[in-house]
Amino acid sequence: MLLLSKISFGFSQKKYFDDENKEITEIEFNKTKIKQGQFKVCNDSLQKCKVVLNRSAEGTIDSELLINDLERHLQLKLDKEIPTVIIFYPGKDRCNSSGTATVESQYKAYKNREQLLDRFKMSNHLYIYKDSKNLKTIHKLNWYKDPQNIIENTFFEYRYPCNSYVIIYNNKYRSYFREFTQQQILNDQAEIIK
Secondary structure, X not given: OHHHHHHHHXXXXXXXXXXXXXXXXXXXXXXXXOOOOOEEEXXXXXXXXXXXXXXXXXXXXXXXXXXXXXXXXXXXXXXXXXXXXXXXXXXXXXXXXXXXXOHHHXXXXXXXXXXXXXXXXXXXXXXXXXXXXXXXXXXXXXXXXXXXXXXXXXXXXXXXXXXXXXXXXXOEEEEEOOOOOHHHHHHHHHHHOO
16 A cells, blocks of 8 residues: 555656756745746646746647648638648636736737738638637637647647747747737747748
8 A cells, every 4th residue: 555655646746847848846946036027837737847938939840730630620721821820728817817808809909910910921810729718709709629639739738828829830830928919929920931
């Protein structure tokens, strides 16, 4: 019996990582000072926590395979020759459930962002959620449940508060974690189409 409790205890302990994905102790994690714009996140199902100093990521991906999977699961058609911009809503949290934004003001902000992005480069716009609780624009925009957690598992390993985004184009991606400005997403779109 003692052996079983030691084994289950060993498997249930959280692991902690710094911004460079190096494992650190819980004490080091808790002592890490973060500045404005930086934060700490956890993934409870994976029992992992991380310090996030850099809120963006970029890399390569088989964009055709990913777009094909999304088309099949969501039963829609996307143009593979243009960027795909995905806004990811993780579910209700303190960040996205506070403030004075109304359904209408949020809807207008999303549509304005689409127009700004399309002026620079016509794009596919997808709205994906993990959990729709408190998603104000669920009935005004075409929000889709993350099929088989494809977007979360591929780009958002941790639960970043607010909304995040990823732009996919020509086997490249650029993502940004947590609340973002119009200028940030426009800059990333410009970078990815270079």
